Amino acid sequence: MSVLAIFLGSMTADAGTPEVAVVAPLWADAAETAEIIASSGGTIVANAGLANVLIARSDNPDFIARLYRTGAWLVLDAVKLRGCLPA
DSSP states (O other): OOHHHHHHHHHBOOTTOSEEEEEOOTTOOHHHHHHHHHHTTOEEEEEEEETTEEEEEOSOTTHHHHHHHTTOSEEEEHHHHHHHSOO
16 A cells, blocks of 8 residues: 555544544635535635635534535545644
C-alpha cells in the first residue's frame, strides 16, 4: 500500500466528525464545492486554500454519506488535516 493511501485512510472523516474538509472534483470551483455542501445540508466554516476544498460542518449524522452522494470526491477530518498543515 502506498504512503499516500495510508495517509488518506487515516484522514478520512467518520460519521461523528464535527468539521470536515470537503474535496470536490479538481475542476470544481468554490461555488460548485459550496453547492455540494449546501445540497448535503451542511454549512461552510472556512476556506481551505483551494477552490475545490472547503471546510464544512453539519449535525446530521448522514452528512458525510450525503456529501459523497452529491459529488464530493473525498471527505477528510478537518481537525486532523489542520494538524498536518504548516501554521
